[in-house]
Amino acid sequence: MRLPRGVSADRVINALERLGYGVIRQQGSHVRLRHEGPPAHTITVPMHDSLKTGTLHGILSEVARMRSISVESIADLL
Numbered sequence: 001m002r003l004p005r006g007v008s009a010d011r012v013i014n015a016l017e018r019l020g021y022g023v024i025r026q027q028g029s030h031v032r033l034r035h036e037g038p039p040a041h042t043i044t045v046p047m048h049d050s051l052k053t054g055t056l057h058g059i060l061s062e063v064a065r066m067r068s069i070s071v072e073s074i075a076d077l078l
Contacts, residue, residue, distance in 0.1 A: 001072050003056055009047045012059060015077035016043070019067060041066040 013023065013031060021033040021043070029047045034040070043062060046055065064071045
């Protein structure tokens, strides 16, 4: 699967909020989001205009593993 290029942190955060994550804090250029679960899960998203593909893949892969869904279904929300 090919991930979209030039995805902003805002788009990723919006997609994660649709999956049940909520912003719990922002420190500097990083935003922490939490899903109450089960299982409870916290993820950090760097606030960049364009996330690198490796960073985007890491975030999507971790969320997909914790929520038992596919990376493709999360990428479709972007």
